[in-house]
Amino acid sequence: MTPLSAAHDRVDARAPEHLDLLCDLIRRPSRTGHLDEVERFADHLVKVLADAGGRAEAIRVDAGAPIVYAEWPAPAGAQTLIVYSHYDVISPEPVEEWTYPPFGATRVDGKIVGRGATDAKANLLALIKGVETFVELEGGPPCGVKLIADGEEERGSPNLPVFMDRHAHRLAADAALSFDGGFDARGIPKIGLGTSGMLYVELTCTGARHELHSAGARLFVNPAWRLVWALASIKAPDERVLIEGFHDPIAPPSAQDRALMAAMPWDDAAQLREAGLPSFLTGVRGLDAVERLLFQPGLAICGIRSGYAGPGPKAVIPDRATAKLEFRIVPEQTPETVLDLLRRHLDRGGFGDVAIELLASVETAKTDPDAAIVAATVAAARHLYGASVLKPTEEYAGRQGAWLGRRLGIPGVQTGIGPPGFRGHATDEFVTEEHFVRGIKFAVEILARFAGRPA
Amino acid sequence: MTPLSAAHDRVDARAPEHLDLLCDLIRRPSRTGHLDEVERFADHLVKVLADAGGRAEAIRVDAGAPIVYAEWPAPAGAQTLIVYSHYDVISPEPVEEWTYPPFGATRVDGKIVGRGATDAKANLLALIKGVETFVELEGGPPCGVKLIADGEEERGSPNLPVFMDRHAHRLAADAALSFDGGFDARGIPKIGLGTSGMLYVELTCTGARHELHSAGARLFVNPAWRLVWALASIKAPDERVLIEGFHDPIAPPSAQDRALMAAMPWDDAAQLREAGLPSFLTGVRGLDAVERLLFQPGLAICGIRSGYAGPGPKAVIPDRATAKLEFRIVPEQTPETVLDLLRRHLDRGGFGDVAIELLASVETAKTDPDAAIVAATVAAARHLYGASVLKPTEEYAGRQGAWLGRRLGIPGVQTGIGPPGFRGHATDEFVTEEHFVRGIKFAVEILARFAGRPA
Numbered sequence: 001m002t003p004l005s006a007a008h009d010r011v012d013a014r015a016p017e018h019l020d021l022l023c024d025l026i027r028r029p030s031r032t033g034h035l036d037e038v039e040r041f042a043d044h045l046v047k048v049l050a051d052a053g054g055r056a057e058a059i060r061v062d063a064g065a066p067i068v069y070a071e072w073p074a075p076a077g078a079q080t081l082i083v084y085s086h087y088d089v090i091s092p093e094p095v096e097e098w099t100y101p102p103f104g105a106t107r108v109d110g111k112i113v114g115r116g117a118t119d120a121k122a123n124l125l126a127l128i129k130g131v132e133t134f135v136e137l138e139g140g141p142p143c144g145v146k147l148i149a150d151g152e153e154e155r156g157s158p159n160l161p162v163f164m165d166r167h168a169h170r171l172a173a174d175a176a177l178s179f180d181g182g183f184d185a186r187g188i189p190k191i192g193l194g195t196s197g198m199l200y201v202e203l204t205c206t207g208a209r210h211e212l213h214s215a216g217a218r219l220f221v222n223p224a225w226r227l228v229w230a231l232a233s234i235k236a237p238d239e240r241v242l243i244e245g246f247h248d249p250i251a252p253p254s255a256q257d258r259a260l261m262a263a264m265p266w267d268d269a270a271q272l273r274e275a276g277l278p279s280f281l282t283g284v285r286g287l288d289a290v291e292r293l294l295f296q297p298g299l300a301i302c303g304i305r306s307g308y309a310g311p312g313p314k315a316v317i318p319d320r321a322t323a324k325l326e327f328r329i330v331p332e333q334t335p336e337t338v339l340d341l342l343r344r345h346l347d348r349g350g351f352g353d354v355a356i357e358l359l360a361s362v363e364t365a366k367t368d369p370d371a372a373i374v375a376a377t378v379a380a381a382r383h384l385y386g387a388s389v390l391k392p393t394e395e396y397a398g399r400q401g402a403w404l405g406r407r408l409g410i411p412g413v414q415t416g417i418g419p420p421g422f423r424g425h426a427t428d429e430f431v432t433e434e435h436f437v438r439g440i441k442f443a444v445e446i447l448a449r450f451a452g453r454p455a
Numbered sequence: 456m457t458p459l460s461a462a463h464d465r466v467d468a469r470a471p472e473h474l475d476l477l478c479d480l481i482r483r484p485s486r487t488g489h490l491d492e493v494e495r496f497a498d499h500l501v502k503v504l505a506d507a508g509g510r511a512e513a514i515r516v517d518a519g520a521p522i523v524y525a526e527w528p529a530p531a532g533a534q535t536l537i538v539y540s541h542y543d544v545i546s547p548e549p550v551e552e553w554t555y556p557p558f559g560a561t562r563v564d565g566k567i568v569g570r571g572a573t574d575a576k577a578n579l580l581a582l583i584k585g586v587e588t589f590v591e592l593e594g595g596p597p598c599g600v601k602l603i604a605d606g607e608e609e610r611g612s613p614n615l616p617v618f619m620d621r622h623a624h625r626l627a628a629d630a631a632l633s634f635d636g637g638f639d640a641r642g643i644p645k646i647g648l649g650t651s652g653m654l655y656v657e658l659t660c661t662g663a664r665h666e667l668h669s670a671g672a673r674l675f676v677n678p679a680w681r682l683v684w685a686l687a688s689i690k691a692p693d694e695r696v697l698i699e700g701f702h703d704p705i706a707p708p709s710a711q712d713r714a715l716m717a718a719m720p721w722d723d724a725a726q727l728r729e730a731g732l733p734s735f736l737t738g739v740r741g742l743d744a745v746e747r748l749l750f751q752p753g754l755a756i757c758g759i760r761s762g763y764a765g766p767g768p769k770a771v772i773p774d775r776a777t778a779k780l781e782f783r784i785v786p787e788q789t790p791e792t793v794l795d796l797l798r799r800h801l802d803r804g805g806f807g808d809v810a811i812e813l814l815a816s817v818e819t820a821k822t823d824p825d826a827a828i829v830a831a832t833v834a835a836a837r838h839l840y841g842a843s844v845l846k847p848t849e850e851y852a853g854r855q856g857a858w859l860g861r862r863l864g865i866p867g868v869q870t871g872i873g874p875p876g877f878r879g880h881a882t883d884e885f886v887t888e889e890h891f892v893r894g895i896k897f898a899v900e901i902l903a904r905f906a907g908r909p910a
Binding site for chain 2: 200209216221277302312395
């Protein structure tokens with residue numbers, strides 16, 4: 001058993017190769033939803049994983065992008081870690097606003113600029129190269145590793161639950177870890193122990209068979225009004241969701257959760273300045289704001305459309321009206337029960353005419369902060385970066401480490417190795433060479449510590 | 456004084472020329488808002504009016520389209536009629552769905568197909584040729600005639616009130632008449648004695664300086680919700696406008712109005728079939744529906760926009776939300792007072808953040824059915840077409856005869872000579888040769904009867 005410092009030396013020695021490979025991956029477009037691109041990328045990724053000693057394959061789930069899956073067997077008596085990241089990227093529009101070509105992987109001032117540079121190709125490759133380092137030095141990682149590289153993360157990972165059901169027999173593991181995203185503004189790794197749940201629906205009201213002249217508005221149904229009234233029945237101006245039973249099951253955060261929240265950095269003023277707003281909703285501040293963000297459900301109108309939107313007046317009764325609604329839910333709620341409550345609420349309120357289409361959902365997840373994988377990740381972060389931030393759960397809703405863990409009945413955490421402000425989903429996304437190379441060491445450290453190896 | 460039959464013979468004798476001139480006018484595009492086109496058209500129209508013996512000029516009102524104005528002096532002791540129509544037309548898109556070119560004036564099966572064929576070039580030219588017939592036979596019309604040819608009717612006639620204020624000294628008249636639109640489905644001329652008023656506003660709520668991730672929806676203001684709540688505060692699902700004082704001043708229709716409504720053709724089932732709806736709002740039917748349509752105010756959402764409207768989910772808090780709102784108002788209300796009530800309502804309800812932009816307004820107008828111009832128009836219609844339909848007011852809001860009359864303190868009526876289903880604003884708009892030529896005689900008859908000439 002080599003000392004971990006040898007593993008880090010090995011990462012440094014091979015850093016130029018690893019960086020070249022990262023650039024090569026960035027240069028291979030894998031825009032989410034572009035099946036030809038993601039399929040080509042998946043086939044290539046299988047080769048990268050085989051080179052890293054993994055037993056790898058691209059697995060199709062129905063008509064979706066392949067999930068690339070790889071395994072490295074566990075040493076006798078060792079536990080297995082299931083790791084997750086993704087290879088699809090957000091489309092780079094508006095391309096003309098990039099300083100460098102989005103799929104050029106331009107290297108400048110220690111940065112690599114390109115779509116997917118951090119989100120999540122640097123993250124994914126750091127995991128792979130972390131495992132590979134052990135393969136090269138010791139013939140295999142110190143714990144078993146199973147890797148899921150999602151090809152639809154940027155579209156809400158619709159196939160991931162199906163994949164996990166179909167392949168449950170091979171996914172057994174003792175803990176889950178995902179690498180995606182990056183550090184906070186101070187350069188400190190965030191370690192997430194949970195995820196918000198989410199239910200995203202589209203409501204539709206229909207009226208006459210085509211738009212009518214608004215002169216008839218006194219006689220003909222207006223679907224925009226129907227939608228407005230239905231929406232107003234769902235949430236009140238004091239931000240409370242009015243759906244019967246919606247708030248009932250919600251427990252306050254535990255003492256442990258409160259302690260973690262109190263330890264989180266939080267700056268009301270900075271957040272409000274960035275948004276250009278004078279205050280948070282209902283005037284909450286500080287720790288109350290954090291608690292609201294992480295432990296209370298929310299309901300956003302993400303879009304609403306009806307009728308005429310051009311310049312000037314147009315006298316028209318719309319023939320349809322739609323609203324995209326996103327519920328952020330807490331562990332006591334599930335997407336299914338909220339959907340059911342919503343339907344019942346609308347029916348009872350006289351809005352049986354409002355159609356509901358389910359567009360996306362994510363179940364909540366929450367990991368015990370005392371779990372071994374949490375301790376391993378926190379220790380690795382402290383060793384390499386000097387600090388870490390532990391989030392008891394996320395305001396974001398994603399199928400990352402904690403979600404994966406819940407699905408498998410094991411603890412799970414999520415973190416990411418991107419530099420502060422890495423411009424995920426924006427133009428000029430980047431990673432730094434430093435963050436990527438140290439990210440590989442982060443993976444090395446977590447694997448070793450999870451396997452019980454001394455630092 | 457020639458007998459009126461001689462005037463009709465003269466119209467028939469010159470019909471081929473009049474039809475050629477109509478086709479020439481249709482072939483000259485005058486799309487509303489296209490200043491170069493409407494200015495060229497206005498200059499040409501001045502020549503057409505001079506040929507018809509009028510003292511004509513194109514009058515600019517600020518940056519808008521010119522209003523073409525012409526006068527024929529009144530014989531000694533005779534009254535003066537002010538007549539109105541318009542020369543601008545709706546843009547013909549989608550051009551590829553026309554059977555014949557929109558500005559081709561194609562003659563086929565007794566029809567002339569083209570944008571503006573009925574709306575309003577046939578109407579406008581019928582007025583002009585009616586006057587010209589008297590000029591040719593008798594040196595001038597039997598009553599004084601002042602003609603306003605609007606160049607912005609299809610844009611809500613924003614300059615017409617300004618024009619009338621600036622040129623009040625020359626617009627003195629005893630009654631007003633407009634020619635625009637056409638007959639009802641049975642081929643019977645509609646004669647309108649009033650107009651709905653209208654107030655068209657855009658409400659805007661703004662949020663953060665840019666769209667935010669919906670994960671923050673529990674803390675950051677969502678302008679789409681603000682707008683929904685504001686709108687729901689304005690009108691209730693029972694269709695009552697909740698603005699304090701809005702319904703207060705409204706008187707029920709008079710016995711005379713009720714008699715006119717009862718005489719109007721009205722078919723619930725046909726209207727609902729065309730709209731593809733099972734019933735009118737709140738279940739009204741028959742005469743109650745007519746009364747609701749003509750004598751109750753209404754409030755339509757004509758459009759509403761916020762956030763993301765593409766396919767699938769997008770997790771976003773919109774940065775702004777807008778709604779286009781149209782109030783249809785009754786004679787006891789004015790656009791100004793309704794706008795004022797709306798602002799106060801929003802402020803009192805905690806929606807001071809909702810901005811209101813005025814996009815358009817029309818004042819109501821209502822003419823006494825016993826006025827001489829009404830009798831002259833009804834008699835002319837009965838003589839030429841065998842019947843007429845008298846509407847006590849319109850569900851539409853337009854600056855036509857009744858509006859013009861109110862503005863000048865005189866009675867005013869509106870009618871139109873287009874064939875049933877003339878496809879105004881749609882593809883393949885048309886007029887028939889028969890409707891146009893008889894429309895000239897309609898103008899002749901009205902002028903004569905208004906001047907007290909025997910039939």
